[in-house]
Amino acid sequence: MSDVSNPVEQPAEQPIGDRGSNRSQRPGSAAFLEFVTSGWGERPPSQVTRSPAADFTAARRSALSGRFPGRRLVVPAGTFKVRSNDTDYRFRPHSGFAHLTGLGVEQEPDAVLVLHPVEDGTGDDGSGHRAVLYMRPLAGRDTSEFFSDSRYGEFWVGARPTLEDLETLTGITTAHLDDLRDALAKDVGADGVQVLVVPDVDASVDAVVAELRAQQESGERDDHLVEALSELRLLKDAYEQEQLRLAVDTTVEGFEKVVRALPAARAHARGERVVEGTFVGHARQEGNAVGYETIAACGDHATTLHWIDNDGRVRDGDLLLLDAGVEVDSLYTADVTRTLPVSGTFTDVQRRIYQAVLDAADAAFEAAVPGARFRDVHAAAMEVVAARLDEWGLLPVSAAEALDPENQHHRRWMVHGTSHHLGIDVHDCAQARAELYLDGVLEPGMVFTIEPGLYFKSDDLRVPAEYRGIGVRIEDDVLITADGNENLSAALPRDPDAIEAWMAGLRTDEASAS
Numbered sequence: 001m002s003d004v005s006n007p008v009e010q011p012a013e014q015p016i017g018d019r020g021s022n023r024s025q026r027p028g029s030a031a032f033l034e035f036v037t038s039g040w041g042e043r044p045p046s047q048v049t050r051s052p053a054a055d056f057t058a059a060r061r062s063a064l065s066g067r068f069p070g071r072r073l074v075v076p077a078g079t080f081k082v083r084s085n086d087t088d089y090r091f092r093p094h095s096g097f098a099h100l101t102g103l104g105v106e107q108e109p110d111a112v113l114v115l116h117p118v119e120d121g122t123g124d125d126g127s128g129h130r131a132v133l134y135m136r137p138l139a140g141r142d143t144s145e146f147f148s149d150s151r152y153g154e155f156w157v158g159a160r161p162t163l164e165d166l167e168t169l170t171g172i173t174t175a176h177l178d179d180l181r182d183a184l185a186k187d188v189g190a191d192g193v194q195v196l197v198v199p200d201v202d203a204s205v206d207a208v209v210a211e212l213r214a215q216q217e218s219g220e221r222d223d224h225l226v227e228a229l230s231e232l233r234l235l236k237d238a239y240e241q242e243q244l245r246l247a248v249d250t251t252v253e254g255f256e257k258v259v260r261a262l263p264a265a266r267a268h269a270r271g272e273r274v275v276e277g278t279f280v281g282h283a284r285q286e287g288n289a290v291g292y293e294t295i296a297a298c299g300d301h302a303t304t305l306h307w308i309d310n311d312g313r314v315r316d317g318d319l320l321l322l323d324a325g326v327e328v329d330s331l332y333t334a335d336v337t338r339t340l341p342v343s344g345t346f347t348d349v350q351r352r353i354y355q356a357v358l359d360a361a362d363a364a365f366e367a368a369v370p371g372a373r374f375r376d377v378h379a380a381a382m383e384v385v386a387a388r389l390d391e392w393g394l395l396p397v398s399a400a401e402a403l404d405p406e407n408q409h410h411r412r413w414m415v416h417g418t419s420h421h422l423g424i425d426v427h428d429c430a431q432a433r434a435e436l437y438l439d440g441v442l443e444p445g446m447v448f449t450i451e452p453g454l455y456f457k458s459d460d461l462r463v464p465a466e467y468r469g470i471g472v473r474i475e476d477d478v479l480i481t482a483d484g485n486e487n488l489s490a491a492l493p494r495d496p497d498a499i500e501a502w503m504a505g506l507r508t509d510e511a512s513a514s
């Protein structure tokens with residue numbers, strides 16, 4: 001009989017949250033701790049210099065300050081997002097944070113930019129706010145973070161910048177992230193400073209702000225700050241325009257690589273993946289990443305607007321619709337589409353449809369001038385699309401009747417809009433008010449896409465059989481100038497004859513090189 005008075009002691013059950021560490025088997029002996037945290041040489045002197053974006057970001061913060069006198073503005077960078085179990089996606093800061101600080105690539109998870117209200121005219125650049133960047137600085141090599149923290153530790157992810165480094169780089173006063181809570185709470189009370197935050201970016205920051213607001217009556221909505229950050233980006237300054245040119249130029253190079261890779265794509269069972277992989281590899285080599293998931297759609301797949309499975313064949317005789325953009329290190333991205341004949345030559349039907357889309361794009365370019373409204377660009381493209389569909393006998397009414405807002409029959413074959421603003425987000429300025437976006441007057445410095453298309457699905461019984469399975473989109477990135485516009489992506493051919501000649505030249509170059 002067992003001795004129940006002296007039961008065998010069972011080990012405590014390991015909490016679920018601790019079990020992820022089982023894979024690492026990290027040592028924790030005193031001897032190890034002493035050994036791993038000692039014997040390191042001096043760090044090399046910092047090579048950080050002031051960013052070329054710093055003067056521009058200061059002007060942006062000053063403009064934002066003018067819209068919110070007396071308010072404390074909180075713009076988090078955001079945190080790591082879990083991809084699977086304990087592995088994270090590559091970090092990308094919130095676009096509003098990047099725009100106001102100039103920090104891109106993987107800088108700086110968990111950081112928070114705060115614009116503290118001060119007496120008007122005494123703040124940064126004579127504004128009514130003083131900016132402080134709260135961040136998690138580089139930990140010493142005598143800390144456990146150094147070797148044991150797989151998210152932040154230097155042994156795992158490399159050395160983080162110091163407070164001094166970030167202050168030099170951005171031109172913004174820096175402080176330790178541990179100081180954030182007290183800084184947000186300063187002068188907050190029933191009648192004190194109101195705090196506005198960009199919500200749903202960093203849950204820990206949201207929680208602090210919510211706690212502070214419990215002491216106050218309801219005030220201005222956070223939506224107004226989100227809206228202002230979007231509207232601040234409607235006009236691109238000189239630095240932004242330079243970065244967008246770089247993104248577009250790098251994207252053009254990626255399209256050239258794709259054309260050279262078409263033989264390999266044709267030979268592969270998932271040739272669209274060869275196309276995608278070629279462009280994505282280029283984007284990582286020459287920039288930060290792609291600005292959005294690449295659309296590499298061949299044949300009928302090109303009639304699916306956001307086809308990103310990219311698992312189909314690339315066949316001679318089909319059209320390849322490639323919608324892709326390189327995001328450079330500053331996080332500005334291009335967004336360009338070309339529809340290319342896989343064989344290098346358009347068929348008569350493909351050329352007919354392609355030319356209609358090109359004519360619509362050209363009409364949109366003519367409408368994209370200072371003083372016009374953003375919606376006018378789309379309207380100009382739609383007039384051409386409706387006219388061509390009417391000529392081909394595809395509309396049940398006249399082109400003029402189809403264009404009536406109560407009808408819109410022509411939109412069956414182009415359900416998307418013709419343009420969207422472009423910048424640090426591929427769909428930039430998305431939270432701006434409609435009166436400044438859709439109904440906004442075009443001004444020099446605006447950058448947006450022009451991208452009409454026609455999409456005839458393989459099972460569309462309202463079009464001739466020869467049209468079915470053909471999708472065409474032509475997309476360019478456009479800068480509004482003082483006297484018109486500039487096609488930033490003009491280096492990529494748009495005319496069908498020019499496309500054929502361009503593709504033939506690239507293939508000749510490739511053959512000669514091999």
